[in-house]
Amino acid sequence: MQQPRDRARPDEATVDVHFAALPDALIACRVAEPVFADPRVKESFEALFRSFDGAASFQFFKSFRRVRINFQDTVAAAEARVRLHKSDFNGKELRLYFAQTLHIGSPRLEPPKPDKQFLISPPASPPVGWEQAQDATPVINYDLLCAISKLGPGEKYELHAGTPTTPSVVVHVCESEQDSSGGEEDEARPRPRIIQTRRPEYAGPAQH
Template sequence: MEHPDKVGKEATVDVHFTDLPDALIACKVAEDVFGDPLVKASFEALFRSFDSDVTFQFFRSFRRVQIRFSDALLAAQVRARLHKSEFNGKEMRLYFAQVQDATPVINYDLLCAISKLGPGEKYELHTGTPTTPSVVVHVCESEQDGSGAEDDKRGQRVRPKIVQTRRPDYAPPLH
């Protein structure tokens, strides 16, 4: 016998799609999509059947297509319906496009410190630890041509040798 409070009531779930991306990435897209206008139109029509306002960005060298929908709910529905489906003889894989931060991060303290450096000075960006190296910026001493090259005894330019940074010793953690 059912509990009297649950008779005639259904459980509902309130789902918010505002945090999901409104774009999908189609991976391993058939080459014909990029070269044959009819196949490309057919590919676009497949997604336009879900959303007439969909837009496409084709990345031929990666064999990927970014498909942007008018809202995240449509993107989720299309992924559920078409992920691992076949298009033009190839299995199509659809993934949600990662939302990238559009604003670049600028470290003004770092830029200020570097701008104050003179030739031959250095600035430590990151202090090393037992398992990571330190990161240091060195300003070139030669201001003439910016190459760091100097004249040898015959008056010819000699490029300085690039010394490879030694990899820090690594001790695997003990478990």
Template sequence: MHIKTTKCNRFCLVASVTNQEVFDRPEAQASFEALFRSFDPEVQFQYFKSFRRVRISFSDALAAAEARLRLHKTDFSGKEMRLYFAQSVHIGSPRLEPPKPDKQFLISPPASPPVGWAQSQDAMPVVNYDLLCAISKLGPGDKYELQTATPTTPSVVVHVCDDERGVNSAPDDSDQDDQPRPLRQKIVQTRRPDFTPGAEQ
């Protein structure tokens, strides 16, 4: 966490002026500045009308301290004037530091995995041997009921297609070379309908 430190500027005073004439009338400004030029001829002024403040910069710290001692809470044009030493606030480092790396893994995509992170292993696939055994026993034309019907749900039945060749769909590998391969059915092209001339438009 950044540490907030406050440092007092010994060469600069801030005057809290409630008299609005100091900011509007040159005559009032001249009489206001004459109060501080008696302590330091090289004094500089900065007016902040919206804040009703005047920053007074001295060339000597002793002159600023003496002006603060003599003019603080004195009367100026019928209003009380207060003087304070200007303060500079320093918060942490003068440069913007990058964020701490302890939570950077929340950024997508993560720059690097967090400490202790490990790749999760995929689970082994589950093989239903009962289902494989039941399917292997099915032959052409047989049916296998997967789910029986209930009053609210229908039954689920698997029908095995018949073999068009009239033989087992999975012949032995030993007889495969001896038996001639059956000819595939030729795809008959769909006949185009006859053209009948219609009425001329």
């Protein structure tokens, strides 16, 4: 574990950070373009590091102009870094850095805590302390029902008087079915019959 240079204050939260003490890989930065395009230059580049470890493997990242060199042991990686760092290769200075492995807290990727799992629809399980809400009792305005019951067909009852800025609220009682239909004469009148459209005769396939 690498110790920080400055001691943390007592009131500050500390984070458990672990570094690999002896890395077994190097990162080559600002690698020349021919290393990615010319097979001969690429072979020469790999030969530099295989002189320290014959089983070294390489990962080329052309977009970033970087190459990761993986060694079998940390001693070979350290020796290659000491001897080849800032050396000249294909007319450019070669820069090598150790590939540090950083772990915060735990070296494993832990799943998130299910603190807000109840937000998933449908929820996997209700949160702690959650209770089913009871439906409220409907509000019945008995005064309104009493006033309407005293009204006759066609009469109205004003709930709220209108103001210059708001309209009035008035309840109208529907007329009886007999009054709205026009009396007994309308009941005796026969209802019109709906005549369906006749289907055309089928003439059959045309003869050629």
